[in-house]
Amino acid sequence: MKVTANGIQIEVEDSGGEGRPVILLIMGLGMQLIAWPGEFIQTLVDSGFRVIRHDNRDIGLSEGFDEAGTGSVIWQSVRQRLGLPVRCAYSLQDMADDALGVLDALGVGRAHVIGASMGGMIAQRLAASAPGRMASLVSIMSSSGARNLPGPRADVAAALLRRPASRTEAALVEHGLGFSRLISSPAFARDERAQADRIAQALRRAYRPAGVVRQILAIAADNGRADLLSKIASPSLVLHGEADLLVPIACGKDTARRIPGARFVGIPGMGHDLPPPVIEILLEHIVPFLKTAENRS
Template identity: 55%
Template structure:
């Protein structure tokens, strides 16, 4: 269903139990709400929570912004490394306002917020902007955005910035699969056929490479979040894979260090994906965190 959030249409899926505490799931760069594994959603629902998923702006069935053009990613990356101001078509703060707008549109005063990768950054921004609306924060495989943190492995960065080898759906699917193989969890291999089916379904649902670039520049432009996290007082869980080749484990460690009282859960053999084995471990960490903070 569509809701008006922060002045734009946002696509939302809601399990709908109005009498339960709500959990808002915020997905990562270029990914859609369907990227949340169903066993994770079902596990949260079985634990007694109302689960909300949505497409970020410039992804899936939510509002896209082609009128804002295609940003120069290389220039933005260089400025970010040098500590210079990066001009973005929109900000992570705006994306956080979208997320908070989803809660407002559904009449939810406060929710637990769980973000993965870029979604973790958006979740951090939500907690900074409106702590009264965030019962708890869970930041998974994400980062504070501090400038001196390690970045992706070179081969992963090359794939992330690369393009499909040709036109058409098949080329796009294969390009995405190459990236997913490179960032996958070495101790939790995913079923290749199932991953291929999910990728093809995502491509058919929505595909917007320039939108992904706009999101990437929004991440690069957020240069103050790391310093601001010291003032965060929302109960926080940080989960990070020790074998993440895209957002290295040091980024999760840094995030937990910056947020007072945050708990860090490190998962050996986890990369930058959500295969079944990782989902099981996530539920074991996340569900108790949500239950312990539900009455804040």
């Protein structure tokens, strides 16, 4: 369903029913709400929670910003390395305000907020800017954005910006598979067919590469978030894969270090993806954490 949030149209899925404590899920760069694995959502619902997820702006079925164009990612990355402002169509704070607007539209006063990758960055901004609306924060495979942190491995960074061979579905699926292989969790078996099916499903729902570029620029422009993390007052859990080649584990450790009282858990063999065995491990940490935070509120 569509809701008006922060003045724009945002696509939302709502599971578990009213009268339960709420979890808001925020997905990462270029990923749609369907990227949250079904078993993850179902376990949270079975644990007594109402689970709300949405397409971030410019992705999936939410409102786009094509009129803003994209500009040059390469030139803006040069500006970022030089410490100059990065020009972007919108900010991660705008996206945090979108998430807050989703809660407003659904009449939710407080929520546990779980963000993955870029979604973790958005969740951190939400926690810092609207502390009264946060029951807890879970930041998964994300970063504080501090300037001294390591970036993606060189081949992963190059693959992130590489264009597909064509815009046929077959070429786009193969392009997506190639990138997912690079960042997958090396300690856990990979189901190529299932991954291909998930990529195809997402493409058929929405294909918006320009939106991905604008989100990349929003991440690059977000150079002040690290200093805000000390303002987060909610119970916070930071989870990160020890084999993450896109957002190295140092980024997660720095996030936890900057959030007062945050708990950090490194996951051996986890990369930058959510295969079923990783989901199971994450839930073993997340569900007890959420229940403890809920009992304290």
